[in-house]
Amino acid sequence: MIKAAILGFGTVGSGVFEVLNQNKEMISNKLGDEIEVKYVLDLREFEGEPVQKVLVHDIDVILNDPEVSIVCETMGGERPAYDFTKRALEKGKSVCTSNKELVEKHGPELLQIAKAHNCNYQFEASVGGGIPIIRPLATSLSQEDILSITGILNGTTNYILSKMEKEGADFDAVLKKAQEHGYAERNPEADVCGYDACRKISILTSLAYGKNVNFEDIYTEGITEITTQDFAYMKQLSATIKLFGKSMHQDGKYYAMVAPFVVTEENPLYSVSGVFNAILVKGNMVGETMYYGKGAGKLATASAVVADVIDCAKHLGKHIYVKWDDEKLAVSSIENANRRFFVRVSTTDHAQVEKDFGKVTFLDSLFEGECGFVTEAMPEKTFFEKAKAAGNVISRIRMDA
Amino acid sequence: MIKAAILGFGTVGSGVFEVLNQNKEMISNKLGDEIEVKYVLDLREFEGEPVQKVLVHDIDVILNDPEVSIVCETMGGERPAYDFTKRALEKGKSVCTSNKELVEKHGPELLQIAKAHNCNYQFEASVGGGIPIIRPLATSLSQEDILSITGILNGTTNYILSKMEKEGADFDAVLKKAQEHGYAERNPEADVCGYDACRKISILTSLAYGKNVNFEDIYTEGITEITTQDFAYMKQLSATIKLFGKSMHQDGKYYAMVAPFVVTEENPLYSVSGVFNAILVKGNMVGETMYYGKGAGKLATASAVVADVIDCAKHLGKHIYVKWDDEKLAVSSIENANRRFFVRVSTTDHAQVEKDFGKVTFLDSLFEGECGFVTEAMPEKTFFEKAKAAGNVISRIRMDA
Numbered sequence: 001m002i003k004a005a006i007l008g009f010g011t012v013g014s015g016v017f018e019v020l021n022q023n024k025e026m027i028s029n030k031l032g033d034e035i036e037v038k039y040v041l042d043l044r045e046f047e048g049e050p051v052q053k054v055l056v057h058d059i060d061v062i063l064n065d066p067e068v069s070i071v072c073e074t075m076g077g078e079r080p081a082y083d084f085t086k087r088a089l090e091k092g093k094s095v096c097t098s099n100k101e102l103v104e105k106h107g108p109e110l111l112q113i114a115k116a117h118n119c120n121y122q123f124e125a126s127v128g129g130g131i132p133i134i135r136p137l138a139t140s141l142s143q144e145d146i147l148s149i150t151g152i153l154n155g156t157t158n159y160i161l162s163k164m165e166k167e168g169a170d171f172d173a174v175l176k177k178a179q180e181h182g183y184a185e186r187n188p189e190a191d192v193c194g195y196d197a198c199r200k201i202s203i204l205t206s207l208a209y210g211k212n213v214n215f216e217d218i219y220t221e222g223i224t225e226i227t228t229q230d231f232a233y234m235k236q237l238s239a240t241i242k243l244f245g246k247s248m249h250q251d252g253k254y255y256a257m258v259a260p261f262v263v264t265e266e267n268p269l270y271s272v273s274g275v276f277n278a279i280l281v282k283g284n285m286v287g288e289t290m291y292y293g294k295g296a297g298k299l300a301t302a303s304a305v306v307a308d309v310i311d312c313a314k315h316l317g318k319h320i321y322v323k324w325d326d327e328k329l330a331v332s333s334i335e336n337a338n339r340r341f342f343v344r345v346s347t348t349d350h351a352q353v354e355k356d357f358g359k360v361t362f363l364d365s366l367f368e369g370e371c372g373f374v375t376e377a378m379p380e381k382t383f384f385e386k387a388k389a390a391g392n393v394i395s396r397i398r399m400d401a
Numbered sequence: 402m403i404k405a406a407i408l409g410f411g412t413v414g415s416g417v418f419e420v421l422n423q424n425k426e427m428i429s430n431k432l433g434d435e436i437e438v439k440y441v442l443d444l445r446e447f448e449g450e451p452v453q454k455v456l457v458h459d460i461d462v463i464l465n466d467p468e469v470s471i472v473c474e475t476m477g478g479e480r481p482a483y484d485f486t487k488r489a490l491e492k493g494k495s496v497c498t499s500n501k502e503l504v505e506k507h508g509p510e511l512l513q514i515a516k517a518h519n520c521n522y523q524f525e526a527s528v529g530g531g532i533p534i535i536r537p538l539a540t541s542l543s544q545e546d547i548l549s550i551t552g553i554l555n556g557t558t559n560y561i562l563s564k565m566e567k568e569g570a571d572f573d574a575v576l577k578k579a580q581e582h583g584y585a586e587r588n589p590e591a592d593v594c595g596y597d598a599c600r601k602i603s604i605l606t607s608l609a610y611g612k613n614v615n616f617e618d619i620y621t622e623g624i625t626e627i628t629t630q631d632f633a634y635m636k637q638l639s640a641t642i643k644l645f646g647k648s649m650h651q652d653g654k655y656y657a658m659v660a661p662f663v664v665t666e667e668n669p670l671y672s673v674s675g676v677f678n679a680i681l682v683k684g685n686m687v688g689e690t691m692y693y694g695k696g697a698g699k700l701a702t703a704s705a706v707v708a709d710v711i712d713c714a715k716h717l718g719k720h721i722y723v724k725w726d727d728e729k730l731a732v733s734s735i736e737n738a739n740r741r742f743f744v745r746v747s748t749t750d751h752a753q754v755e756k757d758f759g760k761v762t763f764l765d766s767l768f769e770g771e772c773g774f775v776t777e778a779m780p781e782k783t784f785f786e787k788a789k790a791a792g793n794v795i796s797r798i799r800m801d802a
Contacts, residue, residue, distance in 0.1 A: 019686050023544055029611055030543040030724045124541065130687035132533075132541030140525065140533030142431040143424055143707040210430055268693060271672045278691075285420050286531035286694065286704040290679075292669060293690035303687040306544040314722060320715060323431045 002035045002313045005062045007084055008075035009042040009051060012098045012125070015302025016072050017051060020309070031310050038068055063087055070312050072305050073097040082106055089113040089121060094316075096308035098125035098301050104199045108212050108326040115319045122308035127200045128153065128277050130300030131293035132307070137207050137281065138322050144283030146208040148248045150400075153200040155275035155295040156184045156191040157223050157243045161260075162273040165231050165240055171224065183275060193222035194243060194258040201245030204279070205256050207322070208247065211329035213256060219334050221259040230395055233342070233372045236363045239264045241397060242272075253332040261400040262342045335381040340399040344372045345392045356390035357383075370394060403436045403714045406463045408485055409476035410443040410452060413499045413526070416703025417473050418452060421710070432711055439469055460485055464492055471713050473706050474498040483507060490514040490522060495717075497709035499526035499702050505600045509613050509727040516720045523709035528601045529554065529678045531701030532694035533708070538608050538682065539723050545684030547609040547650060551801075554601040554646045556676035556696040557585045557592040558624050562642055562661075563674040566632050572625065584676060594623035595644060595659040602646030605680070606657050608723070610650065612730035614657060620735050622660040631796050634743070634773045637764045640665045642798060643673075654733040662801040663743045736782040741800040745773045746793045757791035758784075771795060 071088045075081045103123045114121040124134045163174045178184035202215040247256040272278040277295025294300035360373040472489045476482045504524045515522040525535045564575045579585035603616040648657040673679040678696025695701040761774040
C-alpha cells in the first residue's frame, strides 16, 4: 500500500482524487500495489463530501507523516507551492505536479533536490494536459538530436483560431463566446498573448536540450492581431493559421519562439483543431513523431498527474535521472532565422510590392485596395526592415515552411 | 561506462550501431553515463567495416562477459532469438528488441524471467517503429481504463491505400510499384493480409489489459479486396479507407480485430497517409490521445531500440514492473459488435436493397448496374446474414463510426 497526499483541491486536485478512486482497480492491477490518498490539503472545508475524511489544513501533517511517499502538488502558482514542494522533496517524498509556472521557474533546482534525496519530481501534466509528452521527450527520445519541437500548446487560442476559420467570425466575438462557454478565462491575456504557450515551450526546450531556458528569453507573439481577412486568404494556400510554440536546433544554434504561423495541409498539425493540443517533435534519427490529445480539462490533466504518481510508485527510493541543468541554454535571436512571410499590404501596385519585398508569390486579391502575397525565404531581420521601409503592411504572418 | 551487445547486424541491428555511435554525445549527456557497444553478433564477416572490431560469431562470448549489461536483440524470427534472449535475461542482462514475433509469442514469459533476474525486457520497437507507443501505454496511460485502441500499424498497406486513393490505381498495380520501390516485400502476404498489423494489435491489447492475447484469436482481414471503385464512393462520405488494428473494452467485454475501415474526416487517423503509422488510444479519463510517426525504416526503428537501451541503463539491477500476465484475455467474438457498413450491391433496385438490409443511406451511384449505401448500425452477425441472403454484395467495408 502506497500512501499519497494531494495539495490543493481545486479543478486538477479534485480530478486526481477522482481518477485515483474511480480507476483504483485498474491502477492496482497495473502497478501491482495499491495507492491510497491519505491526505488532501486545502484551506476550505468540504462538508459532507467524500474528501472531508482525509482533509487537512496544515501541510506539516503531511510532511511529517513518514507513511506518505508521494505528494501531488495541484495548487498552482509559485507560493506556497514552491516551499511545499521543496520541503516534501527534502523529506524524500516524490512530488508530481501540474504547475507549469513552478516547473518552468524552478525545474532544475527541484530536480536537483529530488536527486539528492532519492526521490522524483515529475511534471507530465505541466505541458499538454493529458498528452504524454514530457515522459516521451525525457525517455523515448533521449537518444535523439532534437532538431525541432513545434507545438499547439494552448487550447484556448486553438479553439479561437478554429472558430474564426470555420465561422468567419472576428477575434473579439469568438473570444467573447469562448469566455461565455468557459473555454477562455475572464482575463484571457495569458492565453491570447501567448504567455501560456511560452512557458510550455520553455519547459519542452529545456528538456530537449538538457539546459535551462528562461521564458523571458523567448520571443512571444499572440493571436490578437489575427483577423478574418487573414483567414480569408488561407484557402488559396491550402493552409490555416495556428499559434505555435517552436524551438529548433540548427547549425549548432538554438532558437525558441511563440507566434502565429501559416500552416499548410502537409503539416500533421494542420488538422489539429478546437481545444486539442499536439506536439510535433523532429529527431535526427527517428524523423517526425507527433503527440495529440486534450491539452486541458480536469480529468485529462489529472490523468497525467496520476501517471506520474504511478511512475513514482514504481521507483520509490530511487531517483530517475532527468537531464535539465541550471546552466542557461544560449538561445539565439530569431532575427537570423530564415523564413517566408504571408503579407497583406495596402496597395494594389504589384511592381511596387516587388520593389519593396523582392520576388513574391501574389495571391488573388480578396479585399479592395490591398494585395496579399508570400515572400521568398529571408532572415526575419531583413523582412522586418523591408516591411518598415514599405510602410504599408496590414498584416504579416510567418509561414511554417 | 555501460557495455552493450547487438545480436544480428541486419537492417535494425546496424541501425542501432549507427544511432549509438552517431548520437553518442547526446546520449551520454542525457543519461549521465556512456554506452559502448562491446560486441556485435553476426555469422557474417564485415571486412574493413567499423563493426569488424567488435564482431563475434559466438553468443557465449557475450553471455559469459559480466561486463555486458544490455543486449539488443535485432535478429528477428523466433529461433534462435528466443533462446538467446532467455539466456541473456537469466544472466541478469536486460534485453531490448525490435522482434514483434517473439514479443507477441513469448512476451509474458520473457517479462517473468526478466523480473526474476532483476533486469528488463523492453520492446518499444516492436510496434510502430519509431513511434513511442509501448512506453506511453505501459507507463503514461497505466491509470486509464483503455476503452479503445485504433491503429494504423502497417506502413506498407497504408502506403498502398493512400496511393490507390490519390492515383485511382488498382491494388495490384500499386502493390507492384510498392515492391519496385522497396515499400513492400516480394512476398507481401504478411502485410496485405493484415498479419503484421495483427501481431502488433495483439501486443498493444495485451499491454492495455495486462493479460495475454493470442494473435490467432484476433479476427483478421486484409486489404486485398479493396478496389478503386470502393474508393470512388469515399468522397461522398468525406472519408477514406484505412487498415485498422483495433481493440476495445466495452461493457466488460474485450474485442480485437484487424480489418479495413471507412474513416471519416473527423477521425484524427484520417489524415495519416503514406508509410506513416499512428495509434489512437481512448482512455476513460484522458479521452483520446494519438501517437504518430514513422512506423518502419532502419533508423526510426533503431532509435526506438536505443530508447530502450537508455531506459535499461537507467534501471540497471532493478526490474520495472510491466503488467502482462500469461493468463489469457477472454476476447469476445466480433459477431456481436454493433456497427454500420458501407456496401455496394449489384442492383439498382433501392426498394429491394431496403428489403434486404433495412433502412440505409443511399449514395449517388457511380457505376452502372450497382448501388452504394451505408447501413444503420447492427451486430456484425446480423449484417453478414443479411448480406448472404441478399446474395448481391460486391463489397462491404466496416464504418469506423
